[in-house]
Amino acid sequence: MGRYVVRRLLQAIPLLFVISIILFYAVFALGDPVSRLIANNPRTSEQDIARIKKLYGLDKPVYQRYFVWAGNSLRGDWGSSLVTGEKVTSVLRGRLGNTLILMVTAFLVTLLLAIPIGLISALRQYSRFDYFITALSFLFYSLPVFFLGFLLIYLFSVKFREWGLPALPSGKMYDVRGERTLGQLFKHMILPVLTIALINSALYTRYLRSSVLEVMGQDYIRTARSKGLMGSQVLRRHVMKNAALPLVTLVLLQVATLFSGAVVTETIFAWPGMGLLFIDAARNVDYPVLMGILVASSALIIIFNLIADILYAYLDPRIKYS
Amino acid sequence: MSTKNNRFRWWALIALVVLLTPLIAACGGNGGGQATEQPAGGTQATEQPAGGQPTTGATGGQTPAAGATTGTGAQGGDTKCASQGGTAVVGIVQEPDVLDPFRTGMTFAVWVLHALDVPMVRATPKSGEIEPVLLKENPTLENGGISKDGLTYKLNFKEGLKWSDGQPLTAKDLVFTWKTIMDTEYGAGSQLGWENIKSIDLSNNDLTATIKLNEVYAPFAATVIQGSGATTSGYLLPEHKFKGMKGAEIAKSDYGAQGKSGHVGSGPFKIESWKKGEAITMVRNDNYVGTKACLDKMIWSVVPSVDAQTSALQNGEIDLATNYYASDIPTLEKLEDRGVKALAYPAFLVERYVYNFHDPKDPNITVDPKKAKPHPVFADKNVRLAVAMAINRPAIVEKLLFGKAKIGVTEWDNSPWFNEKLKPYPYDPEKAKQLLDQAGWKPGGDGIREKNGVRLSFTHRTTSGNPIRETIQRAAIGDLQKVGVEMKIDNPDATKLFATFSEGGVLSRRQFDMGGYTTGIGLDPDFSAYYATNQIPTKSKPGGSNYGGYSNPEVDKLWKQQATELDPKKRKAMYDQIQQKMYDDVAVLYIYDRLQIDAAGPKLKTPPADFTGYIWWSPESFSMQQGQ
Numbered sequence: 001m002g003r004y005v006v007r008r009l010l011q012a013i014p015l016l017f018v019i020s021i022i023l024f025y026a027v028f029a030l031g032d033p034v035s036r037l038i039a040n041n042p043r044t045s046e047q048d049i050a051r052i053k054k055l056y057g058l059d060k061p062v063y064q065r066y067f068v069w070a071g072n073s074l075r076g077d078w079g080s081s082l083v084t085g086e087k088v089t090s091v092l093r094g095r096l097g098n099t100l101i102l103m104v105t106a107f108l109v110t111l112l113l114a115i116p117i118g119l120i121s122a123l124r125q126y127s128r129f130d131y132f133i134t135a136l137s138f139l140f141y142s143l144p145v146f147f148l149g150f151l152l153i154y155l156f157s158v159k160f161r162e163w164g165l166p167a168l169p170s171g172k173m174y175d176v177r178g179e180r181t182l183g184q185l186f187k188h189m190i191l192p193v194l195t196i197a198l199i200n201s202a203l204y205t206r207y208l209r210s211s212v213l214e215v216m217g218q219d220y221i222r223t224a225r226s227k228g229l230m231g232s233q234v235l236r237r238h239v240m241k242n243a244a245l246p247l248v249t250l251v252l253l254q255v256a257t258l259f260s261g262a263v264v265t266e267t268i269f270a271w272p273g274m275g276l277l278f279i280d281a282a283r284n285v286d287y288p289v290l291m292g293i294l295v296a297s298s299a300l301i302i303i304f305n306l307i308a309d310i311l312y313a314y315l316d317p318r319i320k321y322s
Numbered sequence: 323m324s325t326k327n328n329r330f331r332w333w334a335l336i337a338l339v340v341l342l343t344p345l346i347a348a349c350g351g352n353g354g355g356q357a358t359e360q361p362a363g364g365t366q367a368t369e370q371p372a373g374g375q376p377t378t379g380a381t382g383g384q385t386p387a388a389g390a391t392t393g394t395g396a397q398g399g400d401t402k403c404a405s406q407g408g409t410a411v412v413g414i415v416q417e418p419d420v421l422d423p424f425r426t427g428m429t430f431a432v433w434v435l436h437a438l439d440v441p442m443v444r445a446t447p448k449s450g451e452i453e454p455v456l457l458k459e460n461p462t463l464e465n466g467g468i469s470k471d472g473l474t475y476k477l478n479f480k481e482g483l484k485w486s487d488g489q490p491l492t493a494k495d496l497v498f499t500w501k502t503i504m505d506t507e508y509g510a511g512s513q514l515g516w517e518n519i520k521s522i523d524l525s526n527n528d529l530t531a532t533i534k535l536n537e538v539y540a541p542f543a544a545t546v547i548q549g550s551g552a553t554t555s556g557y558l559l560p561e562h563k564f565k566g567m568k569g570a571e572i573a574k575s576d577y578g579a580q581g582k583s584g585h586v587g588s589g590p591f592k593i594e595s596w597k598k599g600e601a602i603t604m605v606r607n608d609n610y611v612g613t614k615a616c617l618d619k620m621i622w623s624v625v626p627s628v629d630a631q632t633s634a635l636q637n638g639e640i641d642l643a644t645n646y647y648a649s650d651i652p653t654l655e656k657l658e659d660r661g662v663k664a665l666a667y668p669a670f671l672v673e674r675y676v677y678n679f680h681d682p683k684d685p686n687i688t689v690d691p692k693k694a695k696p697h698p699v700f701a702d703k704n705v706r707l708a709v710a711m712a713i714n715r716p717a718i719v720e721k722l723l724f725g726k727a728k729i730g731v732t733e734w735d736n737s738p739w740f741n742e743k744l745k746p747y748p749y750d751p752e753k754a755k756q757l758l759d760q761a762g763w764k765p766g767g768d769g770i771r772e773k774n775g776v777r778l779s780f781t782h783r784t785t786s787g788n789p790i791r792e793t794i795q796r797a798a799i800g801d802l803q804k805v806g807v808e809m810k811i812d813n814p815d816a817t818k819l820f821a822t823f824s825e826g827g828v829l830s831r832r833q834f835d836m837g838g839y840t841t842g843i844g845l846d847p848d849f850s851a852y853y854a855t856n857q858i859p860t861k862s863k864p865g866g867s868n869y870g871g872y873s874n875p876e877v878d879k880l881w882k883q884q885a886t887e888l889d890p891k892k893r894k895a896m897y898d899q900i901q902q903k904m905y906d907d908v909a910v911l912y913i914y915d916r917l918q919i920d921a922a923g924p925k926l927k928t929p930p931a932d933f934t935g936y937i938w939w940s941p942e943s944f945s946m947q948q949g950q
Contacts, residue, residue, distance in 0.1 A: 157637055
């Protein structure tokens, strides 16, 4: 097992290397950072452009810029934002907290909704409840995030206010006019959390339902039942553990994305997290920040992928790594 | 569940990232609203020439025609407070990059800076009128502020001026600003105007600055001394804040940095806090030299989507939502019964269709336009005029822009420099047909005209994903078909369209038959970078913006003359000629004059826009009715 982990980690190095090259070129395909930096003036002279390109090292070809970037990154220097001059690590740290508050809450709400609903749905297959949940989860899963987001804003923020009901704020973390209290944060979190949780739990419910159904049809469940085990015991010991297997991948990959935030949701709800930072950086072709976000998320996905595989071995004794 | 599966997922990850990237590009391209559709720079501020213009108006006239605009001036409103006190929240789509007037290029940062700083002299709502703020008067030839030879400018600062931290503001800060901008390490967006300064001498206890120039440059005052709601020209940096710092240190200081509140300014407000990604909170600056601000507080709240801004406005979470498209006007009008007011001002922004005078397929076009083949259809003036007359611009303005815009005439529409004699090319499809018939373009088998085997067909390229632009394109296709002209569409991304020459920009490399985009003049009318022959972008001189390749030696001569003409009346006469000649040549087809559209909530009262079309010139006049 230990050797397996080491091998996987070693494999991750060239992988990350390749990913970073692709990303670097992709980021520069977004446009020319200088077009934003030259600023303020359509009559910016050629000298101005040349001066600024040189200042930011953008006069060199992309591959040379990559080597400079990669060399510095290996030494732990991720560079500074082209836009604000702030260190990339500090830029990311500044947004990470906000994103985690939103994403972890949304993640927990998702699990709280999806696990019981998925289970009940499977245990009462083809019941009214099951049909209702199936319809609902297909509905939510096919809704684009921005649509659901704006729908919730329209209903709970705009319309509720009109009807004189207690309305929710349409965005941001706190009321900009008032104090930054925990109550404010809670109120502002409801809609974005709901947006993410409704869509994700629709997916999770489907996964859980089908994997529980699959396990229930297995011979060992029948054996367990015929041994005379109680229904709840069968469920807990045999069904749940086995049905959780496919969910582990899903959940762990989701955990990796908790850090990178939700780009669309954060944009709609003006949530100052990593997703919004990413959009802003993309708009400005702020390549050090973009690379920081993208490479960090890639690394997290690789790591959590590995963790998922290790967990498999624990959950399913049939799987052995050597 | 073996390692095999994992390898698959790795590749999926890479594929995902590759797939995601164009998506991200699309987000980046469209998310900024108007900000992205502008050439060479991507933000609206980018397009606003940094300059102002050598005008004075009230303080004794360098204005060509003060008050003699086309009558579309500012919409209602005055600068009186509705009440004293209160807080106003302004929504902005993007967080300012840096609150440093000479290092930012972002539209929203430019607006926010207007609350923190004030230019030495500034544009007012009255056409062509410039009012002094930090100076005693706007320097002109008449008041002796500009010497007869145009090489010396004398700036008299008011006595007792203070920065927001109470330190004295003097002409020493001007010298410091000049030196900083010229420091390469500081990274100023543009050194235009400033690089022409030979020396600045101080006298009268540092209250008088005598600026000597290397050469006569008519746009100097507009680029360095004067400001307007659209630009950050005319601003100063506080020397005492940066004691002993070099350019690179200034750029890294807390002066304009995101999330820091170290800005020291001369404007009606001062920064209280900047919560990154959330809001910038400002309080009244009691050291401000002008009328003290009506509001106690002004908060700039980052709301990254214009649609979310509209909801927030309805809910009273913000009091002003900014940067709408003309296509949003019906939505805003529906909210009128909830007290939402749409504010639309004619900015100096004209949506134009640029004819390419050369054949984009000829490789010489990016090397030496003189050797490039003329464009197969647009080299013929009759075709250019016929296209202009066949597109139903009155209907576009009336139906697609809800009657809120005006048909474009010249580059200088709505400005004091506009040639009043010119009228839009009329919509007259019959005349268009006649012109084409006379020029020998005869209808072919499929109804599209031909001449010597060349089909009268061209490709139009503008930014993709912009609903208004695409609707107008479709209307134009139909209109042109009626007179036997075929227009095809091939829209690249905004970033691709406006990329610089070295990055392969569609406009810069002149890879279009007809190109559509918006730009406009600033306070100064000089637009030679877009129309002079020596500004056609080529490999050896990639910086020009004359994408169409228009070339008229008489106009070139006028460009040269106007650049050194300090008498505004004479300069205006030259601009009248430039406009007349470009109009007669059908150099460009100006589709419509774009509006700057914001929306205010029920309680907020905003000042009228300055004559360049922006309300940001006077943040001290923003006020809230009945207190908060």
